[in-house]
Amino acid sequence: MPSRSHMRLLNRVTAHGSADAGVVMILVVMTMVLATAFVTAGLAYSAQSQRFSRHDQDWNAALAAAQAGVEDYIAHLNRNDNYARQVTFADCANVAIQGPKAPSPNTCSWTSSTPVGWQPVNPGQPGGPAFHYDVDPSDLDRSGTVQVTSTGRVNGVRRTLQSSVGRGGSTDFLYYTDHEDADPDNQVSYPSAMPANCYLYWWGRSKDTPKSVTAAQRKGNNAGCREITFIGGDVFDGKVHTNDTPLYSPGGNGALPTFLQGVETSDPACKAAVRTNSSTWTACDRNGTGAQFGTNFPVYAEALDLADNSEAFSGYPGCQYSGATRIKFNSDGTMTVWSKETSPGTSTCGGSAPFGKTVPVPNDMVIYAKAAPTQRVCKAGEIDGTLPLGTYDGTNKQASYTQDANTAYTDQHCGRGNMFIEGTLKGRVTVAAQNSIVITNDMLLAGGLTGSDLLGLVASNSVEIYHPVLNKYDCVTAKKSTSCAGTTYTYGPPTSTTYPRDVAGKGFKVYASIQTLQHSFFVQSYDQHAMGLGKLTVVGSIAQKWRGAVGTGDGTTGYFKDYSYDKRLKYSSPPYFPQFINAVWSSRAVGEVQAAY
Numbered sequence: 001m002p003s004r005s006h007m008r009l010l011n012r013v014t015a016h017g018s019a020d021a022g023v024v025m026i027l028v029v030m031t032m033v034l035a036t037a038f039v040t041a042g043l044a045y046s047a048q049s050q051r052f053s054r055h056d057q058d059w060n061a062a063l064a065a066a067q068a069g070v071e072d073y074i075a076h077l078n079r080n081d082n083y084a085r086q087v088t089f090a091d092c093a094n095v096a097i098q099g100p101k102a103p104s105p106n107t108c109s110w111t112s113s114t115p116v117g118w119q120p121v122n123p124g125q126p127g128g129p130a131f132h133y134d135v136d137p138s139d140l141d142r143s144g145t146v147q148v149t150s151t152g153r154v155n156g157v158r159r160t161l162q163s164s165v166g167r168g169g170s171t172d173f174l175y176y177t178d179h180e181d182a183d184p185d186n187q188v189s190y191p192s193a194m195p196a197n198c199y200l201y202w203w204g205r206s207k208d209t210p211k212s213v214t215a216a217q218r219k220g221n222n223a224g225c226r227e228i229t230f231i232g233g234d235v236f237d238g239k240v241h242t243n244d245t246p247l248y249s250p251g252g253n254g255a256l257p258t259f260l261q262g263v264e265t266s267d268p269a270c271k272a273a274v275r276t277n278s279s280t281w282t283a284c285d286r287n288g289t290g291a292q293f294g295t296n297f298p299v300y301a302e303a304l305d306l307a308d309n310s311e312a313f314s315g316y317p318g319c320q321y322s323g324a325t326r327i328k329f330n331s332d333g334t335m336t337v338w339s340k341e342t343s344p345g346t347s348t349c350g351g352s353a354p355f356g357k358t359v360p361v362p363n364d365m366v367i368y369a370k371a372a373p374t375q376r377v378c379k380a381g382e383i384d385g386t387l388p389l390g391t392y393d394g395t396n397k398q399a400s401y402t403q404d405a406n407t408a409y410t411d412q413h414c415g416r417g418n419m420f421i422e423g424t425l426k427g428r429v430t431v432a433a434q435n436s437i438v439i440t441n442d443m444l445l446a447g448g449l450t451g452s453d454l455l456g457l458v459a460s461n462s463v464e465i466y467h468p469v470l471n472k473y474d475c476v477t478a479k480k481s482t483s484c485a486g487t488t489y490t491y492g493p494p495t496s497t498t499y500p501r502d503v504a505g506k507g508f509k510v511y512a513s514i515q516t517l518q519h520s521f522f523v524q525s526y527d528q529h530a531m532g533l534g535k536l537t538v539v540g541s542i543a544q545k546w547r548g549a550v551g552t553g554d555g556t557t558g559y560f561k562d563y564s565y566d567k568r569l570k571y572s573s574p575p576y577f578p579q580f581i582n583a584v585w586s587s588r589a590v591g592e593v594q595a596a597y
Contacts, residue, residue: 058157061129063592065152066161068121069131070587072096073148074165077585081167084137084146095119101134116597118153129154132597141316142364142575144169145588151596158597163590164571168583170306170543171513171573174238174261174565178306179206180246180286182226183520183546185411185462188527189226198225202245202286203267207305228547230257230291231560237261238541238565243303245269247286256289261565262296270300305581306545308517310460313432316576318365319349323372324414326384327431329423331446334358338384341372341415356384361427364575367419369433375415378407387420387440389468389500396489398475405469406524411436411461420466421457430456430574438524440466442509449539449566455512456574462548463514465536465559467524472496499529507534508559511566513574515543522548526558535562541569 076083076094083091089103097103098117102110118130133150140146145166152159170176181198182189199209200218218225232251237260245267248257263284270284275297282288284298314320323341330336336358337350350357379394380403381387390402406412417434422441431437437459445453457463471494475484514521521542526549536550536559551558571589 055157058154059159061154062152062157062159063161065121065129065131065154066150066159067152068129069096069119069133069150069152070148070161070163070165070590072119072131073133073135073150074585074587077146077165077167084135084140096131096133097135099132099134103135134596144573144577144579149593149596153597158595160593160596161590162593164588165585166588167579167585168304169573169577169579170515171541171569171577172239173241173543174541174563175236175240176304176306176541176543177242177244177547178545180228180242180244180547182228183462183522183548185519186226186522186546186549187409189549194226195224201243201267203269206243227286228549232256234258234561235260236561236563238563240264241301241304242266243305245284245286246291248289248291250289256291258292258294259296260294262293263291263298264301265298266301266303268300270298273298273300304583306515306517306543307578307581308460309578310432310434310458310517313366313368313430313458313576314370314434316366316368318362318367318429319346319359320368320370321345321349321419322370322417324378324383324416324418324420325369326387326420326440327367327423329361329421329425329443330358331424331426333361333363333426333446335361335367335423339369340382361425361429363427363429365429366576367429367431369417369419369435371417371434372415375410375413378412378414382414383420389470396491397487398489399484400472400474402470402472405471406467412438419459425453425455428452428454428575430458430576432456432458434460436461437463438466439464439508439510443512444509445511449511449568454568454572454574455540456577457512457514458517458578459515459519460517462516462519463521465508465510465523465550466501467526467528467558468499468501469525469528470498470500472498497528499531502529502531502533504531505534507537509537509539511539513541513566513569513577514538515578516545516548517578518545520544520546520548523550523558526551528557530556532556533559535560537562537564539564540566 089106092108095117096119098110099114100112102114116132118132120126121129121131130153131150133148136147145164148163148165150161184190184194196210197213197215197218199206200213200215202218227247229247229249231249232255234257239261240259241264243266245265246263250256265284272280272283274280281298282290321339321342325339328336336356337354338356340353340355343352345352348359350359378388380390380392388404388407390404392401392403419431419433419437420440421431421437422439422443424444424446426446437457447453473491474495475489476492477490478484478488521544550561
């Protein structure tokens with residue numbers, strides 16, 4: 001039997017064991033509580049993360065659905081160019097445009113109370129991603145674009161894109177030509193007339209090749225066609241497109257013309273060009289000389305056709321003048337106008353027969369010169385008191401007189417609907433002429449290339465750089481007399497010639513989008529006066545049906561070309577600027593806005 005001391009010791013051990021067991025139990029319970037809390041938190045976090053992940057997926061999918069809506073509308077436009085401008089909208093099957101902002105009028109009975117229609121991105125998933133779009137074509141004629149506001153919807157998440165949709169035009173390129181031959185109206189190249197077979201492209205028939213011309217191709221320059229060449233010293237910083245085949249010529253120092261953004265040609269032979277093999281690039285030019293292409297290379301592209309819609313400008317808003325019209329743009333947003341054959345005219349444009357009248361530039365509109373009822377050779381100074389240069393008085397009764405040789409050409413006659421411009425433009429305007437536009441001095445933009453100012457120049461005939469050639473004529477014989485004592489004189493060849501505007505190396509600057517609908521962009525009398533005039537700097541875009549000459553091939557007369565693209569033209573164009581006939585519609589600019597619906 002244990003002693004008392006042993007009993008006390010046993011009781012202490014038992015007591016201590018019970019206390020330790022309780023502590024352990026408490027620790028176990030606490031651990032389980034904590035573990036449960038962690039598991040619960042983990043499950044909650046996982047569920048929340050899943051919700052965030054799902055929302056992110058829906059958020060991205062809603063944007064993709066909105067983009068699908070923009071593409072859907074573009075597809076409609078490419079099937080039917082008039083889809084945006086139908087007098088009465090009739091595509092009731094297009095659920096995506098149904099709703100309170102649907103085109104009006106329409107034959108679908110859609111009104112401001114019509115529920116929003118949603119088009120499934122995938123027709124096989126009616127409850128899946130869907131889109132709806134609203135369309136505003138009110139700016140189509142002015143800017144060439146339609147505003148599309150497209151909303152994508154996925155599981156209650158909505159995102160909205162706003163896109164300017166337009167059809168490609170010549171402002172997509174720095175330089176565009178249909179034919180690489182000299183303009184048929186170039187009397188230096190063709191003193192009589194251009195041979196009919198010059199209407200062929202170098203590689204084959206063009207859309208305006210006469211039916212009588214049956215040759216499949218025109219290789220070699222033995223047909224009397226004057227090929228205009230890109231020469232060493234010419235620099236093009238922008239995309240270049242020609243429906244024909246370009247011709248390159250080295251400069252005097254062996255330098256080649258430079259195309260920093262490459263060249264597109266519709267010559268099928270160019271399909272053989274391979275980016276990684278520069279020896280194949282010469283398949284894209286006429287003589288295999290090649291050019292400098294920067295980091296690009298020449299490529300084949302389908303032909304693009306200009307629209308000859310010059311008559312449309314007579315119906316656009318703005319200022320309309322008759323006959324020979326001169327305008328000087330002022331950097332304060334005004335313009336000074338001379339147009340003696342305009343009647344009656346509007347007060348905002350200078351009124352009837354304005355002569356030195358200063359008026360506001362018709363911003364976001366058009367300035368148009370149409371033909372007057374009669375045409376004749378302009379008298380000296382009759383346009384604005386200064387132009388044309390010389391002393392010619394319109395008669396043959398002057399013992400001697402001086403006359404700008406360019407004014408003798410029929411297309412320069414007064415009454416033909418010619419526009420003479422220069423200055424610094426503040427605003428956005430397109431200057432158009434039923435005949436030609438002559439740029440008489442530098443044509444600049446008040447805001448340069450960082451402002452909002454834009455100038456378009458559209459001529460049915462040609463856009464010309466002013467280069468006066470002043471000839472002097474002396475009396476040779478008088479009527480029924482061998483002396484110059486009579487009243488009716490005849491004149492021989494010029495007895496002297498001066499070039500009143502020529503300054504060696506001075507150059508000429510034009511900031512504009514230029515488009516000639518029937519002819520070309522060129523320098524007047526480009527082959528006269530053996531003086532290098534420097535660089536013709538054009539910042540913007542140039543489009544012409546035929547190649548216009550700006551100097552002789554060796555650079556001894558006229559100008560070298562220094563052309564660069566105005567990058568703002570990727571997203572905007574001058575008001576009412578023509579577009580290509582066969583170009584496709586595409587998104588010109590896009591951005592996300594606050595979600596609609």
